[in-house]
Amino acid sequence: MFITGIMQLSTAHLDPRERAGLERDLAIALADGETAISIGMFTAHVHSNGILFNITAAVHGIKPAAMSATTWAIIAHAEHHGCEWLLFDTGTTPDPR
Numbered sequence: 115m116f117i118t119g120i121m122q123l124s125t126a127h128l129d130p131r132e133r134a135g136l137e138r139d140l141a142i143a144l145a146d147g148e149t150a151i152s153i154g155m156f157t158a159h160v161h162s163n164g165i166l167f168n169i170t171a172a173v174h175g176i177k178p179a180a181m182s183a184t185t186w187a188i189i190a191h192a193e194h195h196g197c198e199w200l201l202f203d204t205g206t207t208p209d210p211r
Contacts, residue, residue, distance in 0.1 A: 119197035121188075125164070125204050129182035136202060140165055154178060164203040169193065 125133045136153070143151050143160040150159050155178065159166040169189050177186040192200055 118199060119192075119195065120166075120199040120201055121192040121195065121197040122201040122203055123188070125202045127184070127188065128202070129184045132182055132185055136165060137204065140204070154180065164201060167200045167202070168198060169200055170198050 125136060128136065139151060139153060139158075140160055143149075144162065148160060150157060152158070153165075153167075155171045156167045156169065157171070158168075169192060172189050172193070177183070188200065
């Protein structure tokens with residue numbers, strides 16, 4: 115069995131523009147009854163408290179033009195720690211660390 119890592123963080127860690135877009139996409143998907151959506155190069159699984167991204171599609175060292183430096187840094191940090199998934203939890207209070 116192969117188990118991959120998940121990094122959980124609040125949407126508050128995202129760039130405000132990206133956070134608003136992500137929360138909009140989440141609301142639309144939930145209203146439509148969808149459980150999986152595509153956002154850019156990523157497949158995302160939606161649930162009532164957030165979105166789970168598989169980040170294995172990220173091309174190492176090449177930041178997509180539309181992605182903020184903040185989000186790219188989060189992805190790089192997750193990959194550095196062996197995580198293949200990011201859970202942006204809309205109900206989580208951010209840890210200042």
